[in-house]
Amino acid sequence: MRGVSKHFGEIPAVDHLDLTVGNGEFVVLLGPTGAGKTTTLRLVAGLEKLDAGTISIGGHDMTTADPAVRDVSFVFQQYSLYPHLSVYENLAFPLRSPAHPHSKSEIRRRVTAIAEMLRITHKLDNRATQLSGGEMQRVAIGRAMVREPQIYLMDEPLSSLDAKLRADLRLELKRIQQDLGATLLYVTHDQIEAMTMANRIGVIDQGRLIQVGTPREIYQDPCNLYVASRLGQPAINVIPPGLIPRFAVPPGTASIGARTEHMHISRSVNGSGQGKVEWIEHLGDQNHLHVRIGDHQIITLVDPETPMSRGDDVDIALTGPLFFDAAGNRLRGTGDG
Amino acid sequence: MAHSVSAPGRWGRRLAAGAVVFYALITILPLLWIFMTGFKTPQDSISYPPKVLFEPSLEGYVNLFTTRSRQTPEYMASLPPPDTWYEELVRSRDMVIAGPSKFGERMMNSVIIGFGSTFLSVLLGTLAAYGFSRFKVPLEDDLMFFILSTRMMPPIAVAIPIFLMYRTLGLSDTHLGMIILYTGVNVSLAVWLLKGFIDEIPREYEEAAMIDGYTRFQAFVKVVLPQAATGIAATAIFCLIFAWNEYAFALLLTSGTAQTAPPFIPTIIGEGGLDWPAVAAGATIFLIPIVVFTILLRKHLLRGITFGAVRK
Ligand SMILES: Nc1ncnc2c1ncn2[C@@H]1O[C@H](COP(=O)(O)OP(=O)(O)O)[C@@H](O)[C@H]1O
């Protein structure tokens, strides 16, 4: 994709987007609702006409090609299965198309293989409407997987599932992708999906691609405050430079981003710490510690065994946090405490 | 769900069931009466008080399908014994069968014109509705309103112009003319009904098919049509009922070759006195095709919209 733009009326849905997805690569576009993720995929699939830029797939220019000849497959955010067909027929549907004809035995072989891979073999004769949400989603993914297109496009395929299923399918999807060596462009608003599955993540907002990199890079080395705040659980704490005394910052720093691993919190010994524990959320394996410093609140993860309770005075030390200028861009100097 | 319905209590259910049975009785009673009259003799059919129990006779049906002529007793006596039960029945009334009546042909005309116009209305309606639903049509709202506006006056209001046009064009009393006329009346209804149904089918279904390598037309046939089946069935029933029962235009524009059953059935009364059983027999047979058609399509009507395959 080169300089791809798409407007709906005045609103730019996708704005000068450049992205290359390598062969066998799993690229995740991460962005909030309305960022232009769906539109990007629809442009690649040929369901929308682009206003500017070019799209090539497998080395061929496909900018104006019909969807049928692009050799992609698509998992939609919604409405994935044909309700009037059985699961088997749903899976076989892409293999019967005039553009990608397959013999009867070949269809049977592939559908059976994909059904096994997704563990839905026992449901093949069911109607698509008789499946649970998780099964439906597997079939929808399976329908994309029966062919071996140049690229698989997936639009938040897991977003409507409950947490447990999402975690299971996340793993399965990654496993299948690696087994097939498939090329995937996957969009989501879920940072965990992005972090766990992607070879590379592209952070997208308001139609613009803000940063592209491996999950590590994006997490540890975000190029601006927006990217930093998209990743991490709990979200990165943004504090003004003066809040923590005796902590040197690079010139121009307007805010400091501090994640759990950048902070050391300890009970203050003399009874007059910088902050006060305001609340402790118990998550089971870990706790969220809410600390108030002046009129700022910081949330970090702590061990459940940490001997702290509500109302305790605490001291906070920073090690290697991220610095941002007034425009939210990253400052790459180092500060130290 | 936006609203929930609590299950009615025992008495509520009984009351509802009672109301349904009562309503069904009221609507079915006249049909039952027509059905019974068809099997009465002419005398029984006009007896007072009306007979509920009677000896069934096929005279009405025989009279419906034949034309008969009254003969002198000498001529009757000179005939060889009758070959068939219906000849015997006719001779017992001092008549002989002169030939088949026009009823069969008129029914056939009704079938050709009714089903032909229904097929055309649904075909054109589906294509037009799909176009309006999926593509940016210039002046879409105005066009849809224009289509609807053709239904705003009673069709019979334009009977005279149509009569004159048809005479000039040579379409009077032809099957083609009647099919075109009924299609013209029905197609607006079909477009509106079907657009509603097709709007409900998510575009993503066709888009998925097109990405998978189907053309738009193939996606339309394989994906949209099956899912619009409910709407198509409902529309077809509405169109057929109109075309089947239409009386005024049929009376005005057809008299022979293309005459349909509705204007024909009343003419039976004239043939040799008030032959109510024959009229009732005609009405009964006239009802059958549309009842069968509705029952055949009922499965599609009841299957309902396919909720559940849609992730919410
Ligand atoms: N068919 C459309 N017509 C008008 N605006 C649209 C259409 N599709 C998307 N948009 C707008 O484009 C922007 C991006 O939408 P979308 O790509 O669906 O975002 P995402 O999938 O990231 O949630 C949104 O502001 C949305 O309102």
Ligand SMILES: [Mg+2]
């Ligand atoms: Mg979306």
